Amino acid sequence: MDFFLQLLIQGLSIGCLYAIAALGFVMIFKSSSILNFAHGELLAIGAYIFLVISVWLNLPIYLAFIVTFVGSFFLGFVIERLFLRPMIGEALIEVIMLTVGLAAMFKGLLLFIFSGNTYVYPNFLPAGLTIKIGNITVSSVYTATFLATIIFLIVFGLFFKYSSQGIYMRSVADSQTAALSLGVNVRRVFALSWAIASLVCAMSGIVLGILNGINVHDLSKMGLKVFPVVILGGLESILGAIIGGLIIGVIETLVSGYFSTSLRDVVAYVILVIILMIKPYGLFGLVEIERV
Amino acid sequence: MKLRLRPCGNYKEKYIEELAIFETDFGRLWTLIGLIILFLVIPFVVGSYGIYILNHVGIYAIAAVGLNILIGFTGQISLGHGAFFGVGAYTAAILMSKVGFPFIPAVIAGGVVTAFVGLIFGIPSSRLKHLYLTISTLAGQFILEYIFVHWKSLTGGTEGIILPKSTIFGYTLKSDRAFFYVIFVCFVLFLWIAKNIIRTRYGRAFIAIRDNDQAAEGMGIPIFKYKLLSFGISSFYAGFAGALWAAYMGSITPEPFTFILSLEFIAMIIIGGLGSITGSVFGATFITLINEMLSQLAAYLMNLKGLAGVAMTIAPLREFFFGLIIVLFLIFEPRGLAEVWRIVKSSFKLWPFSY
Numbered sequence: 001m002d003f004f005l006q007l008l009i010q011g012l013s014i015g016c017l018y019a020i021a022a023l024g025f026v027m028i029f030k031s032s033s034i035l036n037f038a039h040g041e042l043l044a045i046g047a048y049i050f051l052v053i054s055v056w057l058n059l060p061i062y063l064a065f066i067v068t069f070v071g072s073f074f075l076g077f078v079i080e081r082l083f084l085r086p087m088i089g090e091a092l093i094e095v096i097m098l099t100v101g102l103a104a105m106f107k108g109l110l111l112f113i114f115s116g117n118t119y120v121y122p123n124f125l126p127a128g129l130t131i132k133i134g135n136i137t138v139s140s141v142y143t144a145t146f147l148a149t150i151i152f153l154i155v156f157g158l159f160f161k162y163s164s165q166g167i168y169m170r171s172v173a174d175s176q177t178a179a180l181s182l183g184v185n186v187r188r189v190f191a192l193s194w195a196i197a198s199l200v201c202a203m204s205g206i207v208l209g210i211l212n213g214i215n216v217h218d219l220s221k222m223g224l225k226v227f228p229v230v231i232l233g234g235l236e237s238i239l240g241a242i243i244g245g246l247i248i249g250v251i252e253t254l255v256s257g258y259f260s261t262s263l264r265d266v267v268a269y270v271i272l273v274i275i276l277m278i279k280p281y282g283l284f285g286l287v288e289i290e291r292v
Numbered sequence: 293m294k295l296r297l298r299p300c301g302n303y304k305e306k307y308i309e310e311l312a313i314f315e316t317d318f319g320r321l322w323t324l325i326g327l328i329i330l331f332l333v334i335p336f337v338v339g340s341y342g343i344y345i346l347n348h349v350g351i352y353a354i355a356a357v358g359l360n361i362l363i364g365f366t367g368q369i370s371l372g373h374g375a376f377f378g379v380g381a382y383t384a385a386i387l388m389s390k391v392g393f394p395f396i397p398a399v400i401a402g403g404v405v406t407a408f409v410g411l412i413f414g415i416p417s418s419r420l421k422h423l424y425l426t427i428s429t430l431a432g433q434f435i436l437e438y439i440f441v442h443w444k445s446l447t448g449g450t451e452g453i454i455l456p457k458s459t460i461f462g463y464t465l466k467s468d469r470a471f472f473y474v475i476f477v478c479f480v481l482f483l484w485i486a487k488n489i490i491r492t493r494y495g496r497a498f499i500a501i502r503d504n505d506q507a508a509e510g511m512g513i514p515i516f517k518y519k520l521l522s523f524g525i526s527s528f529y530a531g532f533a534g535a536l537w538a539a540y541m542g543s544i545t546p547e548p549f550t551f552i553l554s555l556e557f558i559a560m561i562i563i564g565g566l567g568s569i570t571g572s573v574f575g576a577t578f579i580t581l582i583n584e585m586l587s588q589l590a591a592y593l594m595n596l597k598g599l600a601g602v603a604m605t606i607a608p609l610r611e612f613f614f615g616l617i618i619v620l621f622l623i624f625e626p627r628g629l630a631e632v633w634r635i636v637k638s639s640f641k642l643w644p645f646s647y
Contacts, residue, residue: 033423035423035426035427083619083623086623087622087623090622090626092423093363093367093369093566094562094622094626096369096423096426097558097562097618097622098618098619098622098623100555100558100615100618101559101614101615101616101617101618101619101622102615102619103615104555104611104612104614104615104618105611105612105615105616105619106615107608107611107612107615108608108609108610108611108612108613108614108615109608109612111608111611112606112608112609112612115608224430224434224551227427227430227431228431231424231427235423262438262442265434265438266434266435266438269430269431269434269435270431270435272427272428272431273413273416273428273431273432273435276416276420276424276427276428276431277415277416277419280416280419280420280424
């Protein structure tokens with residue numbers, strides 16, 4: 001039982017990471033229904049900016065946070081302006097393939113600059129965040145992740161529900177043509193949503209970097225791991241992404257604890273295929289109803 | 293029998309004329325000349341390294357044509373074709389080395405088994421559309437990759453399988469040149485089949501589904517059946533190409549059949565042109581040449597004194613250029629090399645009054 005509990009808590013912590021990694025992905029999907037295959041690379045870029053500023057340039061942590069967030073916000077803007085804007089109105093497959101191309105570009109560039117080594121951040125989280133439940137310790141990183149996830153959930157939930165920009169984003173995701181005809185500035189919505197998503201990705205990247213170290217290959221793999229998570233939760237739902245992340249995290253740790261560690265990489269995708277066959281729109285996704 | 297030349301205007305009177313593969317007899321002539329050059333001139337003019345590259349182009353082109361039937365003509369995106377290619381390769385390798393199948397049945401079995409695997413991952417297409425289906429094939433890619441590495445008793449794990457020499461009708465395929473003939477006979481055959489599938493009722497059903505699946509269903513096309521059929525055909529092509537590749541390379545490991553290979557296949561058909569059979573061949577040629585050039589460049593720098601370090605750091609730039617090429621094509625010429633080729637051809641045809 002103790003073993004199970006330990007696995008459960010470990011799984012929940014890893015699930016939090018998946019959830020936080022999935023947030024930026026859902027942001028982009030919600031506002032433009034683009035599957036972003038460059039997601040893992042965006043995580044990595046954020047993590048590397050933070051690394052360069054906080055460790056290599058040795059600037060204070062709060063400054064590093066600010067520069068990373070501003071930088072990645074701007075990066076998202078630039079990506080949208082240079083690559084995504086010419087694709088407005090093109091077929092979906094071409095836009096998706098564009099993000100695949102972007103992923104290859106970014107990955108190549110990051111490998112060229114930083115090579116495939118793993119870097120680590122110094123530990124800067126306060127020790128008070130470490131929680132002890134019985135004889136199981138939850139390290140401060142996981143608590144921080146959990147808190148960050150909750151804060152993001154609330155902030156973005158409110159943003160999408162009440163702010164005018166959030167409502168514009170939802171309307172654009174629903175139907176670009178209808179949004180355009182109602183006077184929504186679709187270009188600005190796209191630019192903003194990429195910028196915000198890139199910012200969220202940077203934050204997730206930093207959290208992931210604190211926990212596992214920063215490695216281009218690992219982070220880009222994490223970007224693909226996001227797919228089972230968001231499909232389980234439903235592509236449009238931020239709450240779904242978080243719950244999906246937790247479920248996938250728990251199942252992965254349980255499988256690797258009770259069966260075999262090598263299965264852990266693939267079990268998420270097996271779950272994904274099963275979900276797609278029985279409940280394609282996930283737990284909280286919108287069911288598309290088509291009428292002719 | 294009148295020689296058909298290109299008329300100045302549209303004088304077609306029957307549907308059969310619209311459906312003809314060759315609009316003029318010149319097209320037929322050029323194809324014949326091309327085939328003669330391909331089989332009688334090229335193998336004797338090009339050196340062994342050139343033959344090696346051409347063989348790869350031929351194999352990849354078969355797989356790319358198959359993928360184009362699925363993505364370009366039916367509109368179903370598959371991110372798992374790298375793994376499907378691998379399934380074909382492993383099937384042929386296992387059948388040839390462990391069961392003792394001869395070359396031809398093994399290669400065909402490679403295609404058939406892969407077609408079945410493709411059908412399994414195509415089943416979600418009954419309820420799912422674009423995005424969700426794409427993700428299901430992505431899952432297929434990772435699950436198959438896992439099986440290649442971890443089902444050791446069958447696939448030999450990371451050590452892979454060594455294949456026996458391939459023989460056709462008692463003749464052992466030893467040289468690259470012998471394989472050149474095998475590969476390009478298959479290449480021409482598969483191209484011809486693909487070209488003909490597209491103009492039959494099946495092909496037109498695929499295109500109808502791509503353009504508007506609701507309208508297609510409204511017109512009485514059973515979409516699920518045709519989507520699955522498209523998955524099956526496309527996986528058959530990939531598996532057949534994979535089996536040829538395994539026989540040609542002589543040994544296989546799980547290494548090449550990763551997500552990157554799937555992306556390369558997709559890059560081939562996007563660069564070549566979605567929904568164009570000839571385009572897939574252009575794309576396969578382009579990508580193989582780029583790959584070969586970049587690795588040659590890295591190898592060249594590696595041999596220069598003092599630049600070996602540079603060569604090591606340059607290796608990841610291969611991926612960068614790959615991505616860059618995909619992005620540039622998508623933004624500036626979404627219809628790919630096939631469209632460039634058409635423009636070049638028509639500007640010749642209309643010269644000097646090109647307006």
